[in-house]
Each structure stands twice: as structure tokens, then as C-alpha cells.
Amino acid sequence: MPKKVDKFYDFLDTILNPSGKLKKAIGYAKKFRTRLEKIYEIGELPLSNNPVEQAIRPATLVRKNSLFATTIAGAKANAIWYSLIQTAIDVSKYLNYIFSLLEQRKEVDVEAYLPWNSEAKESCAVAN
Template sequence: MDCADKRGQAAIGIEYCDQLFRLEREFLAKDLGVEERLKARQERSQPIVGAFFDWLSSFHTMKGKLQEAVRYAQNQQASLRCFLEDGRLALSNNLSERSIKAVVMGRKNYLFSTSMAGGQANALAHSIVETAIANGLNATRYLEYLFTHLPNVPFLQQPDLLDDYLPWSDAVQVQCQHPRLSQ
């Protein structure tokens, strides 16, 4: 992206990637299961990936950011092809990066945790919030649910009771699901 002009070599590489992302959006819209998505990727995405790497191998001498991008893609070819072998894998790591954004954005603020316990509390809070979001919950509702119900639960004596308060439990899903997902 950093070296792309509207008609240059980098734009061609971006178009290959855009084709793959368009297909992934199509597969998502069709709500394909894991096996169906894998089959669709092997039939439709694999030829694009093959053409992309063939195109990359046509480069000989170049300099700068485009050269770095080509070398990186060639060196990571096996990893970049993993999504073609497992229908559960995402095409990119965008979801993972988005989920850690809150931690990255706040890291300078965490320097002001006055103790190790304060830092651990921050990590615990972020873990709870991100797990709630990953399970389709409204994080604020989930925290309110926990703060309202857990003080009355004898979980120290009966640790198994905590299972009912995990983000994937049926009761929590009903009470705390994100409004957009519950429609």
C-alpha cells in the first residue's frame, strides 16, 4: 500500500489481494460452513493465490518498499497459503489486530499502574472485555451482569458455579448479547 500508484506494479498486487477479500466477503454472506468454505476457497481462491505468487516470481531487480513487500510475501508463502488448507482460518489477521487495539492504545497509560497488582488488574479487565466481545456480547452489559450477580454466588466454595457466568453460557448469551447480533 505504501508504494502503490494507481497503475503500477504494486496496484496489481493489491488487486490480487482485493479479489481474495471479495471472495471472503461472498463466502461470509453465504454463511458457508467450515467444509463448504474450504471447498470454495480451494476452487476459487487457490487459483488467485497461485497467480499472485507466479506474478511475484516474475520480479527480478527492484528497490525500495516494493522489493521489501515482494520478498516478505515470497518468504511467507507457506503461512499465507494456510487459509487454503483450513476453512476455520481467516484470510487475514485483521480480527486479531483489532482485538488487541485497546491494549496497544492504552499501553502508555498502563505505565502509570502503580504496582504489579494494578498492571495485572488492567490485563484481567481487558481479557474479560475482549472475551465478551469475541463471544458476541455487549461488554458493558456483561460487566454489569457479573457485578450484579457474582457477589451473591458462593463460587469460592463451589467453583463450578462460575461456569454459568462465562461469556458462552446460555444465560449470559440471553442477558448480554450485543443488540445487533440478537436480531
């Protein structure tokens, strides 16, 4: 455990009769001391949960946006659209691929339009 963390908590103990927001902040710091210590013990622990929050954001937005679907058909269309976009490898390339198939006006099985189709995967691969 780093000495600075111990010094910080020793300093918090010297503050007598805190009130208001300072009292709340000190209580919060003391409550999560063990979490702070774990960060120093286990170096792989992230300092924040922002990556997790970013990962779940699309699902939350879809849920909120789906509240405004005025018909069952509209809700189904939203579900299909978001499912396709979330499973696409590179959304821009995927949409270009789909539109190129539509421009060719070929009679193509619906499987050819799905992002997990082998031809779609090749066309939409993310460039390294």
C-alpha cells in the first residue's frame, strides 16, 4: 500500500466534526477505502467503469428509443434495425454492402443480407 494513501486517510482522521458536503465526502472516501487498496494490489483493475458504461449505452438507447414506436410493426422494424447494426462488423461498410446488393436488384436470399453471412463478413471486415 502506498504511503500517500495511508497519509491521506490519516489526514481524514484529523478532521474534527466535519459537516455538510465535507462530511459526506469523507464518509464516501472511508467507505471505499478497500476498493482503492484493491487497485494497488491488483494492477489489472480499471480505475473507472467507463468502458462498461459505454458498452451498455447502445442497449439503453435502443430501449429508450423503442418507447416511441407507435405501432407493433414499428417496434419490430426498430428491433430488426438495431440488431443488424449491433452485429455488423463495420457499420459503414455493412450499409454500403447492403445498398450495393439492393442496387444490383438481384434476387438474393435474406441470409445474404445478414452480417454473419460469410460474404458480408469479408466485405465488411475492419481494416487493421
